[in-house]
Amino acid sequence: MRVLHAVTLHSPSHAFGGPVRVALNLAKGLRARGHEAGLLALGEGFAGPWPTEVEGVPARLFPARRLLPLGFSGMTSPALLASAGRLVRDADLVHVHLARDLVTLPVALAALRAGRPLVLQTHGMVDPSGRLLAKVLDAVAVRRVLRGADAVLYLTAHERAGLDAVVGAPLASAVRLVNGTPAQEERPAPAGPPRVLYAARLQARKRPVDFVDAVPAVLAVHPEARFVVAGPDEGERAAVLRRIAELGLADRVSVPGALGGGEVLRELRGAHVYVLPSVDEPFPMSVLEALSVGVPAVVTHSNGLARDIAAAGAGRAVDPGPAGVAAAVLDLLDPAANRAASVAARELAAGSFSMDAVLDTLLPVYEGALRG
Structure with missing residues (x-):
């Protein structure tokens, strides 16, 4: 199975935080199980040649352009937007780590237009908001992709309630998926000053x-x-x-x-x-x-x-x-x-919170999306 993970931004400073880490962990776990998984994102802050993979995961990174002074929400890439249709068609399934931005929303819309199975994961980033930009994006795109996705992954009951509120009705496609972390070597016994x-x-x-x-x-x-x-x-x-x-x-x-x-x-x-x-x-x-x-x-x-x-x-x-x-x-x-x-x-x-437990929940969701 070829899975495309789309997230807003990857940078050497890990400025976008948890969603990128989740996307990479899932992609690495999928690859360990024999699937093809890659990363699609904006890139920023690379001094030398831009990476074509991140932590062993093939990556397509496009130079970020800041169109509006709105933090991550104001960033995009004309080249990424122009390539989105082709990139989603090359995948069997598109997994978008969705935010109200000009990266993940266009990729999700491209997946819907191409008829590709679409899984959204919002990481608490899509919640009811009174901000004007949020209202505009909700009306133009957010509700459409939430309703059109084969599955919407949420972390907590609070996040699920917020997604239902954004859509205006209970999301029948909502599935709870916790974050996972790869097994790590245990720390040595603490020594020295605290x-x-x-x-x-x-x-x-x-x-x-x-x-x-x-x-x-x-x-x-x-x-x-x-x-x-x-x-x-x-x-x-x-x-x-x-x-x-x-x-x-x-x-x-x-x-x-x-x-x-x-x-x-x-x-x-x-x-x-x-x-x-x-x-x-x-x-x-x-x-x-x-x-x-x-x-x-x-x-x-x-x-x-x-x-x-x-x-x-x-x-x-x-x-x-x-x-x-x-x-x-x-x-x-x-x-x-x-x-x-x-x-x-x-x-x-x-x-x-092992990656095996997370993938055991996620893969049946993927399979249902592919069948649907």
Whole structure:
């Protein structure tokens, strides 16, 4: 089976975050099972020759052009748009990681026009919105592709309700599919001063400043601890640096910027605790990656993984804000608690969120779309 995965943007800094990671993980898993899977996306930020594959996945990347000052929603590529019809016709099935943008929406529309089986996965990016651009795109294209797709994959009940609201009726084609993460080598037993990691986009909803504001309380108990705030800037880097300076934490908190996939794994293997203080986070890949190497995670209660983490003892779920984050980190820096949570984290990732489990759910969806 030839599957085309379309996502908005791939860049060396991984600026588009989780949807690209999900697309790559699925494509790699499909290829391991004997299918042909490739990636279609905009590209940006490559200094040398543009890659024709990403992590072993064949990739067609088109130079991004920013037509409107609307972040990812204002990016497109005339060359990609001109090639979309041919590219979807070359696939047996088109899997679009859908956002309200000028990349994934045109690809989904091209698949409908070509009569190709179409699977959409929205990653929490298509929800009810009062913004004018969202209303226009919903009226012109979003409802059409949601109704026309053979399957629409969602992560949480909250996301499913939002999709139904966008369409204006229950989606009969909706199927729940969790994110998965490949098996990873277990981290070594933590050694040296405590090391606490945040590795996600520096974006307001993800609340990296809450991470910084939790640092003094942790340092009061563990004055030798070190903290890392890593990730591409989406508007909050200046606030993070300003807060670090205000609290006098420059010698305790490092801000290395965007990290590649291998660099993130190296940071995780050296971390005692992973923290993602974001609110209303659907199903964060960074947390799954932390669990997969055995790093206990601290998340807020509105995180889509919070119940699983709390029930398994793989970390802690807390109320938003630095006080809850600090208390949970201190709890997990206890060696016995950290060991127990690390074992639970590995078991949770391998049992509930393995790529094999995800693909076992996804492939029957593909088969149904091909039959339909």
